[in-house]
Structure formats: C-alpha cells, structure tokens
Amino acid sequence: MTVYASSTTGPVNWERFLAERTHNMKSSAIRELLKLTQDPSVISFAGGLPAPELFPVREIEEACNYLLREEPKRALQYSTTEGHPPLREFLADTMAKYGIRHSPANILITTGSQQALDLIGKTFIDPGAPILTAAPTYLGAIQAWRAYQARFISVGLDDHGMCVDQIEDIIKKKKDTPRFIYVLPNFHNPGGTTLPEDRRRLLVQLARQHDLIIVEDDPYGALRYEGEDLTPISAMAPERTIYLGTFSKTLTPGLRIGWIVAPAEIVQRLVQAKQGADLHSSTFDQMIANDVAQRGILKVHVRKIRKIYGERRDTMLDSLAEFWPAGCSWTHPEGGLFLWARVPEAIDTQTFFKRAIEKKVAYVPGINFFPLGDGGNNAMRLNFSYSSSDVIVEGVRRLGLALKEALAE
Amino acid sequence: MTVYASSTTGPVNWERFLAERTHNMKSSAIRELLKLTQDPSVISFAGGLPAPELFPVREIEEACNYLLREEPKRALQYSTTEGHPPLREFLADTMAKYGIRHSPANILITTGSQQALDLIGKTFIDPGAPILTAAPTYLGAIQAWRAYQARFISVGLDDHGMCVDQIEDIIKKKKDTPRFIYVLPNFHNPGGTTLPEDRRRLLVQLARQHDLIIVEDDPYGALRYEGEDLTPISAMAPERTIYLGTFSKTLTPGLRIGWIVAPAEIVQRLVQAKQGADLHSSTFDQMIANDVAQRGILKVHVRKIRKIYGERRDTMLDSLAEFWPAGCSWTHPEGGLFLWARVPEAIDTQTFFKRAIEKKVAYVPGINFFPLGDGGNNAMRLNFSYSSSDVIVEGVRRLGLALKEALAE
Numbered sequence: 001m002t003v004y005a006s007s008t009t010g011p012v013n014w015e016r017f018l019a020e021r022t023h024n025m026k027s028s029a030i031r032e033l034l035k036l037t038q039d040p041s042v043i044s045f046a047g048g049l050p051a052p053e054l055f056p057v058r059e060i061e062e063a064c065n066y067l068l069r070e071e072p073k074r075a076l077q078y079s080t081t082e083g084h085p086p087l088r089e090f091l092a093d094t095m096a097k098y099g100i101r102h103s104p105a106n107i108l109i110t111t112g113s114q115q116a117l118d119l120i121g122k123t124f125i126d127p128g129a130p131i132l133t134a135a136p137t138y139l140g141a142i143q144a145w146r147a148y149q150a151r152f153i154s155v156g157l158d159d160h161g162m163c164v165d166q167i168e169d170i171i172k173k174k175k176d177t178p179r180f181i182y183v184l185p186n187f188h189n190p191g192g193t194t195l196p197e198d199r200r201r202l203l204v205q206l207a208r209q210h211d212l213i214i215v216e217d218d219p220y221g222a223l224r225y226e227g228e229d230l231t232p233i234s235a236m237a238p239e240r241t242i243y244l245g246t247f248s249k250t251l252t253p254g255l256r257i258g259w260i261v262a263p264a265e266i267v268q269r270l271v272q273a274k275q276g277a278d279l280h281s282s283t284f285d286q287m288i289a290n291d292v293a294q295r296g297i298l299k300v301h302v303r304k305i306r307k308i309y310g311e312r313r314d315t316m317l318d319s320l321a322e323f324w325p326a327g328c329s330w331t332h333p334e335g336g337l338f339l340w341a342r343v344p345e346a347i348d349t350q351t352f353f354k355r356a357i358e359k360k361v362a363y364v365p366g367i368n369f370f371p372l373g374d375g376g377n378n379a380m381r382l383n384f385s386y387s388s389s390d391v392i393v394e395g396v397r398r399l400g401l402a403l404k405e406a407l408a409e
Numbered sequence: 410m411t412v413y414a415s416s417t418t419g420p421v422n423w424e425r426f427l428a429e430r431t432h433n434m435k436s437s438a439i440r441e442l443l444k445l446t447q448d449p450s451v452i453s454f455a456g457g458l459p460a461p462e463l464f465p466v467r468e469i470e471e472a473c474n475y476l477l478r479e480e481p482k483r484a485l486q487y488s489t490t491e492g493h494p495p496l497r498e499f500l501a502d503t504m505a506k507y508g509i510r511h512s513p514a515n516i517l518i519t520t521g522s523q524q525a526l527d528l529i530g531k532t533f534i535d536p537g538a539p540i541l542t543a544a545p546t547y548l549g550a551i552q553a554w555r556a557y558q559a560r561f562i563s564v565g566l567d568d569h570g571m572c573v574d575q576i577e578d579i580i581k582k583k584k585d586t587p588r589f590i591y592v593l594p595n596f597h598n599p600g601g602t603t604l605p606e607d608r609r610r611l612l613v614q615l616a617r618q619h620d621l622i623i624v625e626d627d628p629y630g631a632l633r634y635e636g637e638d639l640t641p642i643s644a645m646a647p648e649r650t651i652y653l654g655t656f657s658k659t660l661t662p663g664l665r666i667g668w669i670v671a672p673a674e675i676v677q678r679l680v681q682a683k684q685g686a687d688l689h690s691s692t693f694d695q696m697i698a699n700d701v702a703q704r705g706i707l708k709v710h711v712r713k714i715r716k717i718y719g720e721r722r723d724t725m726l727d728s729l730a731e732f733w734p735a736g737c738s739w740t741h742p743e744g745g746l747f748l749w750a751r752v753p754e755a756i757d758t759q760t761f762f763k764r765a766i767e768k769k770v771a772y773v774p775g776i777n778f779f780p781l782g783d784g785g786n787n788a789m790r791l792n793f794s795y796s797s798s799d800v801i802v803e804g805v806r807r808l809g810l811a812l813k814e815a816l817a818e
Contacts (some may be wrong), residue, residue, distance in 0.1 A: 012622070012648050012649045012672070013620070014622070014674055014678075017588050017589065018532065019531070019532060019534055019557070019588075020535050021531070021535075022532055022678060022681075025681045025685065026681065049486065052481075052482035052483075052486050055481060055482065055485045055486075057477050057481040060477060060481075061474060061477040064470065064473040065473070068466050072461075072466040072469075073462070073464065074461075076464045076469065076661035076662075077464075077662060078458055078657075078662045111520055111665075111687040111690075114687050114688045115686060118685055118686045118687065121685075122428065122556060123427065124426055124427060124428055125428055126428045129428070140685075140688070143684060144686075146685070147531060147685045148428070179426050179428075180426065213421070213426055239420065239421055240421045252485035252486070253485075253486060254485040254486050254488065254691065254692035254693050255691055256520075256688075256690065256692075266423055269427065269434075272431075272434045273431075273434060273556065275552060276526075276530075276549075276553040276556045277523070277527045278520040278523050278524040278527065278687070279521055279549070280665070281665065282520075282663065282664055282665045282691045283663035283664075284663050284694065285694060
C-alpha cells in the first residue's frame with residue numbers, strides 16, 4: 001500500500017458544488033413556523049393536519065394482519081413504478097363516479113400528492129418557464145416548482161376561487177404560454193373557496209382555445225360539508241387535464257399515498273420521472289390503502305370525518321362572528337380543512353404572529369401563499385380540522401382578543 | 410352563466426410543454442426487460458430482488474400491531490421531513506460501529522436509496538455538470554442523474570472495483586471538476602467487486618487534494634459472506650462524503666426506507682429538496698423499520714440472510730465453473746446480490762438475450778450499466794439472492810448450454 005502525505009481535512013466549500021436551482025429552494029415557511037408551535041399549550045390553526053383521533057386505526061390494523069398473512073411476499077417486495085394494480089383499478093372506478101373516465105392505465109400512484117407536484121415539475125418545468133397559478137395558492141406547489149426554477153405568473157383569488165377571467169389577458173400580455181395552469185377547484189388551500197361551474201367551464205374553454213394544459217389538484221374534494229359536488233375539470237377536459245388525488249386527508253397522511261390521473265402519454269412520462277425519483281411508492285402502504293378502500297371502510301370513514309370536520313368548520317365560523325372585531329372578514333368553505341381570514345389593513349399578519357404566539361395561538365400569515373410575495377399581508381390561513389370544537393372556540397377567542405388589542409394601539 | 414362556442418377537443422400536443430430534461434429520461438432498461446421475464450417458467454437472474462421467502466413477516470406483523478396499539482396517532486400522521494427521530498438515533502449508533510461518527514442530526518431518512526440519489530441530483534447537478542463514476546455503475550444512479558442532465562465521466566472498474574488511479578488524469582485532462590465522485594465500495598452493483606483499503610485511501614487523498622465530494626452508496630455493506638468489513642469512505646473523510654444506506658436489502662424493499670448521512674450543511678440542503686419532493690417518507694414504514702431494528706430482530710435477520718445468500722453465491726460460482734464454456738470469466742463477490750460475468754467476444758449479450766429467453770433464463774446485458782453506452786457488450790449481471798440454489802444450478806446450466814450453442818454457430 002502506498003504511503004502518501006496527509007492533506008487538508010479543513011472545512012469543505014460545498015457552495016461551489018451546488019446546483020443553480022438550490023438558490024431557489026427554501027425551507028417551507030410553514031414547517032419553520034410549526035417549530036414555534038411545538039409548545040403543547042399553543043393552539044395551532046397553522047398546520048394542515050387531519051384529526052388523529054379519527055384515524056381508522058383498528059381497520060388499518062386488520063388490513064396489516066390480513067396482508068401479512070395472505071400476501072406477505074407481495075406486500076413487502078419491490079413492485080412496479082405505476083403502482084399496485086388493484087388500487088389503480090379501485091381509483092379508476094371511484095374517479096368514474098365523479099365523471100373522470102380514465103382506465104387504470106391512466107393512473108400513477110405517488111408518494112403523497114407532494115410527489116405528484118414534484119414529478120409534474122420535473123416533467124414540465126424548464127428554468128424560467130412560466131407557470132400560471134392563483135395567488136394565494138398551495139405552498140407545497142410553490143415549493144416543489146421553485147426547485148425547478150419556475151417563473152410564477154398569477155391571477156387573483158376571490159371568494160369564488162381563481163379569477164379565471166383574468167387568465168386570457170395575462171396570457172396575451174405576457175406573450176408567455178404557461179407550461180400549465182394550476183388550479184385547486186374544491187375548498188382551496190389556503191382560500192377555502194370553491195370554483196363554481198361557470199368558472200370551470202370558462203377555464204376549459206380558454207385552455208382549449210389556447211391549447212393549454214391544466215393541473216387540477218383535488219386533495220379535499222371528498223370532504224364536502226354542504227352543497228352538491230361539482231364536475232371535476234378533468235371530467236370536462238380529460239384530454240388536457242392532469243388530476244391529483246390523495247388519501248392523506250380521507251384516510252391518513254402517514255402512509256404517503258396519492259395518485260395522478262392523466263392522458264396515457266403523460267402518465268408514461270411521469271412514470272419515467274418517478275422511476276428515477278423513488279422507484280415506486282411503499283408497496284405495503286399501497287396495499288393497506290387498497291384493502292381499507294376495497295372493503296368499503298374508507299367510504300364509511302369519510303362520512304364520519306365529513307360530519308365532524310363540518311361541525312368544526314361551523315364552530316370556527318360562529319366563533320369568528322362572535323369574537324373578532326369589526327373590519328375582519330373570512331371565507332365560508334363548503335368543505336376541506338381551511339378558511340382564509342382578512343384583518344384590518346393596520347395589522348400585518350407577519351408581525352402580528354408574534355403577538356398571537358404570546359396569546360398561545362398560531363396561524364399561517366397570508367404572504368406565504370403568494371408565489372411572488374406580493375399579497376396576503378392582512379390575511380391568514382386558519383385550519384379547522386385538527387382541533388376539537390372547544391379548542392377552536394378558545395383559539396378564535398384568543399386571536400380576537402389579540403386583534404382588538406393590536407387595533408387599540 | 411356565459412354561453413360560448415365549443416372549441417377543439419382534439420389531441421393535445423404535449424411535447425411542446427415538456428421540459429428539456431425529459432429528452433434525457435428513459436424507462437429503465439431493466440424494468441423493460443423484467444416485463445419479458447414475467448413468465449413464471451423463466452428463471453430470472455435479471456432483477457435485484459431479495460428472497461421474499463426470507464422476509465421477517467411475523468416480526469413485521471408484531472411491529473404493526475404494537476405501533477397501532479401504542480402510537481397510532483403518531484404512526485399514521487404527518488411527520489418531519491428529516492425522519493422519525495428514534496430511527497435516526499438508531500442509525501447514528503449503527504453507523505458509529507462502522508466508524509461513521511455523525512450525530513442523528515446528520516441523518517435524513519429517504520424513500521428508499523433511489524430517492525437519496527434523486528435528492529443528490531437535485532441538489533448538485535446543473536445541466537451539463539460533470540459527474541464521475543465507474544463504468545459499469547448502478548443503473549438507478551444513471552437514471553436519477555440523467556433526469557438532471559448530468560454529463561457522465563467514467564473511469565474503469567476492474568476486479569477490485571473502481572479504478573481510482575485513473576481519476577487524477579481524468580480530472581486534469583477534462584479540466585472539469587466533477588460535482589461529486591460516485592462510488593459503490595462494497596459488493597458493487599453490477600460488478601460484485603469490493604474496493605480494497607488502499608484504493609479507498611487513495612480516493613480520499615485525491616478528494617482532499619482536489620477538494621472534491623464523494624457519494625458513497627452502500628446498499629449491501631451488511632451482506633458480507635467472507636472476509637472482514639473494510640472502513641467506509643465516510644469514516645475516512647466524513648467532511649466530504651455523503652453516505653447512502655437502505656433497509657431494502659437487509660429488511661424488505663417494499664417499505665421504501667433508506668437514509669443519507671452527511672455533513673450538517675448538506676443535510677439541510679437535502680431536507681429542503683425532500684420537502685418539495687414528498688414532504689417526508691411514510692411515517693408508518695419508518696416506525697416499522699425502527700421497531701424491528703430496535704428490538705434486535707434486524708440483526709438476527711441479517712445473520713440469517715447472510716448465511717443463505719452466501720450459500721446461493723457459492724452455488725452460482727460452482728455452477729458457472731461446471732456449466733459454462735471456456736473463455737468465460739466472472740467476479741467473486743465477497744457479499745451483496747450480484748456478480749459480473751464476461752463471455753467470449755463473439756457473443757454480444759444484448760442479442761444473446763433473446764436466445765437466453767428461449768431457454769427460459771434471463772439476465773441484464775452489461776451495456777445497460779455503462780452511462781455512455783461504451784462497454785459491457787460481452788458482459789452480463791447475474792443476481793444470486795432471489796432464486797433458490799436448485800433454481801440457480803438449473804439457470805446457470807441453461808445459460809451455459811445457450812452459450813455453447815452460440816459459440817458453436
């Protein structure tokens with residue numbers, strides 16, 4: 001063996017090896033905020049967590065035992081990138097009930113919906129490529145696509161969701177064809193809004209006129225507490241829509257199982273992207289989700305959480321009306337996990353956050369949901385699925401108190 | 410609601426929306442080959458599957474039951490991107506036994522080792538950036554990094570692994586500093602080779618002299634069938650090495666749990682990349698792996714599979730010596746799942762594949778492991794972990810027969 005002089009073991013300058021795109025990548029503001037709310041005495045409306053006391057634990061345990069007795073070699077082995085075939089069949093059937101008529105071959109199972117956003121970024125976004133979203137929009141999408149150096153172009157979001165009528169002007173003015181239009185039609189995160197039928201039709205019309213692609217993100221669609229289901233955009237324009245679904249809100253998020261429904265040539269591209277990303281999603285978790293879904297347990301469970309989350313939403317709406325000062329307003333979500341609250345202009349929700357934490361209550365400041373950081377200064381996102389009704393009342397009361405104090409100064 | 414003229418619903422030209430990088434992305438050759446070997450009468454040495462009959466099924470069932478009774482709210486809920494803290498602590502302790510002294514804060518849990526490769530690509534690879542690997546090298550790494558448009562630069566692989574002595578000339582000649590050097594020191598996939606201590610030291614010396622980063626991929630390190638453990642490169646140069654481990658080969662691959670050990674500033678970057686990629690790996694699967702590992706079951710299980718895989722390796726080596734014609738040679742792996750076999754120059758292993766399938770036996774042609782497609786024409790990768798000894802004998806016999814027939818023509 002050669003003997004050689006020892007050389008430096010000093011600190012490595014990693015910066016010079018980093019890819020350009022890392023300059024766009026930041027830790028999620030929410031995840032950083034959540035660290036401040038670890039204190040169990042803080043009432044947190046900040047996260048987007050389902051209520052863990054409602055998880056169908058016994059049913060999942062039954063599924064585990066069944067799978068490990070009947071199909072252990074399959075449940076614990078490598079599997080195909082596309083996903084567990086019976087689960088894809090189940091999802092194709094379920095989607096068909098909502099009018100989305102695609103075969104199991106059009107479905108790709110993902111490691112949560114977040115991976116779907118990442119795979120879409122990898123497949124469609126070149127550095128500087130324009131992406132059209134509403135502002136505010138889902139933070140996880142901003143984060144996923146910033147990593148691919150997307151250039152965000154935004155239209156407004158009002159109490160009926162994305163301002164679809166602004167799209168045409170934006171496209172014409174910018175002379176930039178967006179790689180896709182990102183839309184959260186049902187119970188928007190963070191807006192809590194639902195895109196009405198006419199806006200959905202207008203969006204499809206525009207997309208067809210200008211030959212554009214739509215990414216329809218629908219994590220909460222099954223969690224409707226009032227009104228009737230609306231037609232998914234994917235059902236209106238199956239030829240140009242990539243639909244994203246997930247079990248995170250309806251079953252449990254810890255299993256990390258989501259799915260994409262898209263035209264075959266796009267599924268094929270996304271499968272290639274996923275092969276390089278993680279080969280396939282957990283076989284065991286896919287089979288658990290499939291077992292719970294196939295046995296009809298998911299359906300019963302969704303009915304249960306719809307009832308309870310609906311009550312929690314009502315409690316939050318009632319408490320806001322009772323405890324918050326004049327000059328505030330909020331959306332009235334027909335489903336989902338969140339509402340969007342606006343406070344008087346004198347209050348900046350980023351600086352107000354410190355005061356809220358002193359009162360032991362947390363939320364996410366609105367600015368975090370604006371891809372260009374150009375709005376939401378007087379707004380906040382409030383979650384109503386995680387806390388029990390008693391806690392919601394108390395948290396909203398504390399926030400109301402803090403708002404009144406801030407306004408009095 | 411506005412009434413508007415219907416517009417085209419014809420096929421969408423998706424191509425024009427695709428990112429540049431998709432031109433580099435292909436379906437894995439192995440995954441395509443595996444489709445040809447679905448026929449259960451085909452003996453497959455092509456995959457890299459662990460033996461499913463050895464999975465510790467009862468122990469995993471116990472873990473599931475325990476977790477769902479004791480910690481269901483945690484096991485099924487969202488968790489931190491970094492990973493389940495007790496698992497990170499366990500891994501830090503385990504790594505320390507191999508001389509890798511890092512704290513749990515230096516460990517990031519990934520969705521299989523494949524995701525670690527993807528996150529490294531996302532963090533370090535700009536389009537056209539040079540990456541230094543051996544050729545042949547792991548196909549999953551080629552696939553992950555092609556998606557980031559890496560430019561592969563390769564050195565040879567001989568019976569002692571990566572030809573580390575070729576690195577310095579390459580770096581000087583190309584005037585390109587690679588973003589990192591990718592090395593599989595233990596039981597190389599596909600080579601079956603082990604990098605000796607002196608080459609490891611030379612690699613570290615070169616990396617320090619030229620201030621380079623090393624990615625040490627070690628999926629098989631615990632599966633050694635003869636000889637002594639060698640010092641991990643990460644233990645020799647902790648300041649500049651990113652180490653990748655996985656439970657896929659030691660426990661089960663279906664759970665998709667791997668990990669990265671790296672300096673803190675790099676873990677932080679990789680955490681940001683992972684947040685956008687899938688938020689976190691399955692909480693449930695992480696806790697199952699942790700439970701099985703903490704209860705000492707993993708250790709016992711690894712001892713068991715080491716014994717059986719070692720016997721299968723011996724069977725394959727003996728069968729090759731018995732059944733294959735003169736002019737063939739193969740590596741003698743000290744561990745892992747694969748060996749690399751070379752056949753006479755007259756035989757191209759890509760065209761020979763068809764003949765092998767006719768004889769109902771499959772392998773992976775060597776060329777697939779060459780990032781530039783510039784070698785391996787007379788080589789193949791053979792897996793010895795998946796099939797029982799009887800099946801291995803028969804498969805090697807069939808391949809020998811096919812080789813003799815081809816040589817006789």
